[in-house]
Amino acid sequence: MVRELKITPIKNGTVIDHIGNGLALDVLRIVGVQTLDKDSTVSVALHVRSGKLGWKDILKVENMELSPRKVNAIALIAPTATISIIRDFKVQEKRTVDLPDRIVGVLRCPNLNCITNQPEPIESEFTVLRRRPVLLACAYCERQVDDFLHHLA
Ligand SMILES: Nc1ncnc2c1ncn2[C@@H]1O[C@H](COP(=O)(O)OP(=O)(O)OP(=O)(O)O)[C@@H](O)[C@H]1O
Ligand SMILES: [Mg+2]
Numbered sequence: 635m636v637r638e639l640k641i642t643p644i645k646n647g648t649v650i651d652h653i654g655n656g657l658a659l660d661v662l663r664i665v666g667v668q669t670l671d672k673d674s675t676v677s678v679a680l681h682v683r684s685g686k687l688g689w690k691d692i693l694k695v696e697n698m699e700l701s702p703r704k705v706n707a708i709a710l711i712a713p714t715a716t717i718s719i720i721r722d723f724k725v726q727e728k729r730t731v732d733l734p735d736r737i738v739g740v741l742r743c744p745n746l747n748c749i750t751n752q753p754e755p756i757e758s759e760f761t762v763l764r765r766r767p768v769l770l771a772c773a774y775c776e777r778q779v780d781d782f783l784h785h786l787a
């Protein structure tokens with residue numbers, strides 16, 4: 635039996651667990667460290683042993699809850715992730731991320747001529763063409779995207 639305590643518990647906040655190995659810093663970029671209070675602790679664990687995944691990453695963020703838009707962005711780059719809301723040290727709610735059929739406002743269309751990239755404010759919208767691996771198409775110009783990290787809005 636191996637005893638370990640890799641990250642200290644948090645009182646209130648969000649745990650994003652079962653992130654694909656090495657992807658936690660990308661997920662952290664979606665969370666947006668700069669939007670957090672400087673007195674709220676963020677713990678990042680890379681390359682943690684996991685029964686289910688072999689290796690995984692974990693993020694624990696104090697005093698933060700994710701917007702639905704950020705959850706959708708996380709689902710694109712870390713589809714195996716689970717999100718737990720911690721209240722008073724206990725898991726209040728745990729869910730898997732899932733990709734909706736339409737992804738609105740999360741990505742920029744790579745087509746510079748697309749109507750969503752023009753000065754008038756039109757929100758981007760992508761439809762799911764394929765789920766494994768994920769392939770999306772712009773709802774306006776049909777441009778396909780599979781490199782989500784570089785097209786986050
Ligand atoms: N007070 C806490 N502070 C920080 N992380 C916590 C706290 N309580 C639970 N967690 C983390 O939240 C996640 C969900 O907790 P839970 O007890 O359901 O985990 P688990 O039994 O390992 O389940 P699974 O790994 O199958 O999701 C885990 O990553 C756990 O480490
Ligand atoms: Mg676990």
Ligand SMILES: [Zn+2]
Binds near residue numbers: 743745772773776777
């Ligand atoms: Zn487009």
